[in-house]
Amino acid sequence: MQITAHPLYKEKEMLISQLVDYFFSSGDMIVEGSRNTIKSNDLDGEVVNIKFFQKPGLFKSIIYSFFRSTKAKRSYDYANYLLEHDIPTPLPVAYIENYNSLGLLQDSFYICQQIDYDFTIRELIHNPLFPERNNILEQFAAFTYKMHESKVNFLDHSPGNTLIVKKGEGDYDFYLIDLNRMKFERMSIEKRMDNFKKMWLSKTMVKVIAKAYSKLSGHPEAQLHQILLDKTKAFKGKITRKKYLKRKAGLMK
Template sequence: MNIFHPRTLVIHPGFKDLEEFILSIPERFDNNEGTVIHKGRNELRTMEYNGRKFVVKSFHAPNFINRFVYGIFRPSKAKRSYDHAEMLLKIGVGTPQPVGYMNIRSGGLFDRSYYVSCESTCPYIYQNLFEQKFEYEEEVLRAIGRTTAVLHEHGYAHKDYGRANILFQKVPDGIKLEIVDLNRMAIGPLDIKAGCKNFERLPATPQMHRWMAEEYAKARGFDAEKCFELMVAYRSTQPGKIDNRY
């Protein structure tokens, strides 16, 4: 470890052979290795190592004040992503298998962090429901209602529950769902209003809301019609809302 850029490395027990790979991630990013799948404040790339594919998320360097905050008072976004993934898997909610994370300090202050997971096998995201027709669309929406209910019953709410962060795939025994982008999670009790509000960033037609509301209400012991009304109402408050299909 470089004394001027100390690194904190955590690796899942099943992936201890990837230590060299994870330690080399900053240099791999600098050399533009892998395939970029998202680039904004944070950058997401797929990378291959020893015949296996992984998704690596590089979190942007925080501002000066947050370099103190993340270094002392708050866990890094990479650590939160890893911990939340472990948490979801324990309660039976799908998410790509977490592999590990690394924090890097510079000059005694927090600098950068990276989160590594296995690549998901799910070929579609929620947004695709608005771009093409799926014969099993109802199954997907009902699965989302049930899965969200499991999260909420355990007191977890995804704070960026949007169209790109729900992955799905049709499998022989139903629908496989995976939730991604887990660094921002609220933890605490969710009543019917807070629970239904958590759907507000998901575009939906009335029928789509109906399917999600029915399964969500059934799983949590709520009134389905009330859940439907709340989901529609909360969605209508979103700025620039356009829920056009295909």
């Protein structure tokens, strides 16, 4: 086991490793997926989230062991990058990597502080009458613009991966989660609009975000609206086709 802890948690490495040792028998389940599992647990009186990345196949195990950072390490490093650039994300506590006797990755864990959030973008998608919906979308556009200006291309920029905390009347904070897929690069305006496509935005939401992003970026609103609308439509069509083909394949079995 190799553990890397944030300087603020260096003295708690033993407690962190114990949480990982008892990951499967303690804690509260948050997400139980086929590949990754997330639980919350107590770390010396503080609630933290622990994400377990399952053992990769042999090929990926070799890649992660010798050529590329593990998902846990990337999550930790990217969280630190975001915070250094004043982009909110749960504070990274530590990451742990387990290797076998051949030096191949077995599994890994990422631990971060828990954020008590109010809702995600998903609620705004499903409820057109969500209170202060347009105001929240405008602030979300500003949050994403700041992210883009910091050269962050968040490849998993999707409805459930931004936690929203209401600070006061009409004022919201946004926190990025599920961080292991990012690129750090200068982004063209087309690539910036493409980064919104997984949000599954309605036409009304597209209009609000394009207008807000236009004010910040200086690009014409009509241009951004058309690009964002085209990217959103193409993505929705692609997902719909995949689901249709999957259902069709299932019926033919």
